[in-house]
Amino acid sequence: MLDLEKVTINTGGFTVRDVNLAVRPGVCHVIIGPTGCGKTTLLEAVVGLKTPEAGEIRLEGRPINNLPIERRGISYLPQDLALFPHLSVEENILYSLRLRKDKGGRLRELAMELADNLGITSLFRRSIHNLSGGERQRVALVRALATGSRYLLLDEPFSALHEAMKKDLWLLIADLKRRLGLCIVMVSHDMEETFFLGDVISVMIDGVIRQTGPKDDVYGQPKDIAVAEFFGIKNLFLVEAVKMQEGQAAVRCPDLNGEFIIPAGRFPDASSVSPGDSFTIGIRPENIMLIRAGLKGENQDNILKGDIREVFPRGPASAVLFAPDGSNKLIEIDIPDYAMKKLGVARGAAAVVSLKGEKIFIIF
Amino acid sequence: MNFKKLSISFALLIFAIYAGLVLSIFYFFSAPLFLKIILSERTLFSIRLSLMAATMATALSVAFAVPSAYALSRFEFKGKDIIDTILEFPMIVSPAALGALLLIFFNTPLGGFVQKNTFQFVFAFAGIVLAQFVTTLGVATRLLKAALDEIPRRYEDVARTLGASPLSAFLTVTLPLARRGVLASVILTWAKALGEFGATIMVAGSMAMRTETLPVAIFMRLASADIDGTVVLILILVSVGFCILYAARLLAKGSCGA
Numbered sequence: 001m002l003d004l005e006k007v008t009i010n011t012g013g014f015t016v017r018d019v020n021l022a023v024r025p026g027v028c029h030v031i032i033g034p035t036g037c038g039k040t041t042l043l044e045a046v047v048g049l050k051t052p053e054a055g056e057i058r059l060e061g062r063p064i065n066n067l068p069i070e071r072r073g074i075s076y077l078p079q080d081l082a083l084f085p086h087l088s089v090e091e092n093i094l095y096s097l098r099l100r101k102d103k104g105g106r107l108r109e110l111a112m113e114l115a116d117n118l119g120i121t122s123l124f125r126r127s128i129h130n131l132s133g134g135e136r137q138r139v140a141l142v143r144a145l146a147t148g149s150r151y152l153l154l155d156e157p158f159s160a161l162h163e164a165m166k167k168d169l170w171l172l173i174a175d176l177k178r179r180l181g182l183c184i185v186m187v188s189h190d191m192e193e194t195f196f197l198g199d200v201i202s203v204m205i206d207g208v209i210r211q212t213g214p215k216d217d218v219y220g221q222p223k224d225i226a227v228a229e230f231f232g233i234k235n236l237f238l239v240e241a242v243k244m245q246e247g248q249a250a251v252r253c254p255d256l257n258g259e260f261i262i263p264a265g266r267f268p269d270a271s272s273v274s275p276g277d278s279f280t281i282g283i284r285p286e287n288i289m290l291i292r293a294g295l296k297g298e299n300q301d302n303i304l305k306g307d308i309r310e311v312f313p314r315g316p317a318s319a320v321l322f323a324p325d326g327s328n329k330l331i332e333i334d335i336p337d338y339a340m341k342k343l344g345v346a347r348g349a350a351a352v353v354s355l356k357g358e359k360i361f362i363i364f
Numbered sequence: 365m366n367f368k369k370l371s372i373s374f375a376l377l378i379f380a381i382y383a384g385l386v387l388s389i390f391y392f393f394s395a396p397l398f399l400k401i402i403l404s405e406r407t408l409f410s411i412r413l414s415l416m417a418a419t420m421a422t423a424l425s426v427a428f429a430v431p432s433a434y435a436l437s438r439f440e441f442k443g444k445d446i447i448d449t450i451l452e453f454p455m456i457v458s459p460a461a462l463g464a465l466l467l468i469f470f471n472t473p474l475g476g477f478v479q480k481n482t483f484q485f486v487f488a489f490a491g492i493v494l495a496q497f498v499t500t501l502g503v504a505t506r507l508l509k510a511a512l513d514e515i516p517r518r519y520e521d522v523a524r525t526l527g528a529s530p531l532s533a534f535l536t537v538t539l540p541l542a543r544r545g546v547l548a549s550v551i552l553t554w555a556k557a558l559g560e561f562g563a564t565i566m567v568a569g570s571m572a573m574r575t576e577t578l579p580v581a582i583f584m585r586l587a588s589a590d591i592d593g594t595v596v597l598i599l600i601l602v603s604v605g606f607c608i609l610y611a612a613r614l615l616a617k618g619s620c621g622a
Contacts, residue, residue, distance in 0.1 A: 070526075075525060
């Protein structure tokens with residue numbers, strides 16, 4: 001188990017503040033955030049390349065703040081991989097074995113098994129300069145794991161690869177995590193990668209972890225506006241509680257000129273909300289249903305009438321901007337292509353939308 | 365004449381100046397005397413003395429310069445800027461002044477104590493080595509720092525996560541990666557030591573068959589109007605110099621890593 005307690009790192013003009021994390025074995029914990037938010041700095045502090053100004057980093061309960069890098073037992077894959085260019089593939093993989101006693105050849109056996117599994121045995125004699133991007137990633141991964149460490153830190157290692165190669169390596173990492181019981185901490189700014197590999201996600205913005213939780217929780221219920229905006233959610237609207245009744249809350253949204261019913265379960269603490277309280281609601285574009293005007297779907301909850309202002313085709317789905325009647329705000333809706341054709345969605349057409357109450361999230 | 369042609373003309377002019385100087389010695393070159401002078405006991409002594417002193421001074425300079433260059437390349441510490449500036453000290457201060465400084469030092473009580481308890485430096489072989497060491501140390505450190513700066517620190521960081529101690533990471537990763545740059549630095553340091561004159565003559569004097577390095581020998585032979593001898597010794601130094609510069613240039617071409 002890797003624990004970070006109130007870790008603060010100051011790197012001249014930038015500070016990573018009060019980070020608390022607990023990463024369990026067999027879990028991939030992804031720290032996601034915009035470029036320059038401090039993700040790499042945090043990872044480097046765990047590895048030992050940066051010294052925390054305050055707080056404690058513990059590995060299996062043992063404080064490691066003052067432990068030299070080489071004695072921490074944490075494998076690290078930096079963004080540029082840093083394969084040693086003066087060594088062959090085999091020498092790179094076996095580098096850690098040159099430095100330590102390998103009782104019974106256990107580590108060598110592990111390295112060879114990993115190399116075999118990852119299909120790089122045939123590359124052993126090759127120079128690092130003659131490897132493709134994917135081969136380099138595999139070699140770096142085997143080199144890191146050949147130390148025998150179960151703690152693996154990944155610093156956006158796949159960012160330079162094309163999509164197909166990336167996905168192959170994601171599968172590989174997921175498989176290794178399961179088979180070896182790895183405890184992985186990965187930093188990324190790629191949503192797809194994060195949701196594919198991450199069991200637990202932390203969102204870091206401006207040096208602060210804003211939210212940590214299982215990926216579905218973080219995705220479905222962003223804790224604050226900065227997190228929601230980082231996830232690209234534009235549908236954030238100010239509302240006022242009108243009535244709290246058993247199992248649900250009625251809210252008025254002047255921004256959209258409508259009233260909505262939200263299940264009480266969507267509130268972190270529904271009992272603390274009183275009529276007149278203001279807060280923000282948000283909803284993902286894919287959780288809004290577009291209904292052609294005049295169809296029977298109009299009797300669904302949280303209905304808004306209006307017209308379609310813009311349509312942006314985006315591959316398998318299109319982004320549609322909907323303007324509710326009497327409102328100057330726009331709602332972004334994701335509509336799959338097949339539905340676009342079926343509903344006859346077009347710029348300027350009248351439409352009705354339904355905001356699924358059970359998908360609305362609340363930000364206080 | 366456009367700017368491109370003008371700038372190329374100046375570059376060619378530089379070549380012409382040095383080539384002209386080197387070629388001018390052939391005006392006094394005497395083929396029959398060449399072998400006789402070069403094989404004379406005095407010339408061979410000068411060559412042997414110069415090679416030995418330059419090699420020892422280079423070894424000492426590199427031994428000091430490698431860790432210093434590493435510290436200057438990799439770490440931030442108090443006084444770093446001052447040390448970095450002082451590396452140019454031997455280049456700014458005339459070698460004669462540096463030699464005079466050494467001579468003055470050995471005339472202080474501390475200098476006397478050092479000489480009494482270690483080696484005789486003044487007017488001795490150890491003095492030649494010391495003079496060359498002092499004049500080359502700054503250059504060696506500057507060149508080695510440049511070679512180490514070329515190697516990203518990231519390699520050492522990763523080596524350490526793989527279990528290497530800082531020294532082990534330096535020896536197994538940084539140094540092999542910087543080997544060409546390091547070798548080029550060593551060669552240039554050796555060349556500078558070989559050609560050192562001002563500090564050497566100040567500390568070790570100019571005693572024939574005792575402290576007569578090649579540059580000192582050139583000075584002594586010219587002073588005694590031995591033009592043939594001077595020309596031969598200059599040719600030796602020029603030949604060695606060209607070979608060294610060419611080797612260093614070849615090595616520097618691939619100085620960044622593998």
